[in-house]
Amino acid sequence: MKTYAVRLTTGQDLKKELINFTKENNINAGCILTCVGCITRATLRMANASIIKDFEKNYEIVSLVGTLCKDGIHLHISLSDEKGNVIGGHLKENCLIGTTAEIIIADLDHLKFTREFDKKTGYKELHISK
Known part of the structure; x- marks a missing residue:
């Protein structure tokens, strides 16, 4: 496994950068x-x-999880406001970094992920191979 450390800064789009x-x-x-x-x-x-929702105010990133491959990424995020209220969902483009985002990524070099269309779901879903 190879690991990367990434720091994004003000105004960068989280999904586009990943x-x-x-x-x-x-x-x-x-x-x-x-x-x-x-x-x-x-x-x-x-x-x-x-249902897609836009939120505009300061939020702390309390969780970011998901998979990455060259065919696409699938990420879910949880965000907390100043009162500790948490929102979350599937990360879309137009999520803009405030002061920073510190991200650690693992590259699982013994596996290969691809995204293939699944007739049952209607989405490109994760396909795992070695």
Whole structure:
């Protein structure tokens, strides 16, 4: 397993930067080990795939989890506001970093992830090979 440490700064788009990082570093099977930081704007898809919500205020990133591969990334995020209220969902583009996001990524070099269309779900789903 190879690990990477990444720091994003003010105004960077969390999802776009992780997509670019995955491609630039040729990550075939990656995952997020940890992430701390803050967001000033978030766009999340809720549990019902048709509902997308925008949030604009300061949030702490309390969790970022998911898988990374050159075919695409699948990430879920939890965010906490100044009162400790937590929101979360599927990470979409337009989630903008506040002051920082410190991210540790693992590249699982013994595996290969791809995203293949699944007729049952209607989405490109994770396919795992060695």
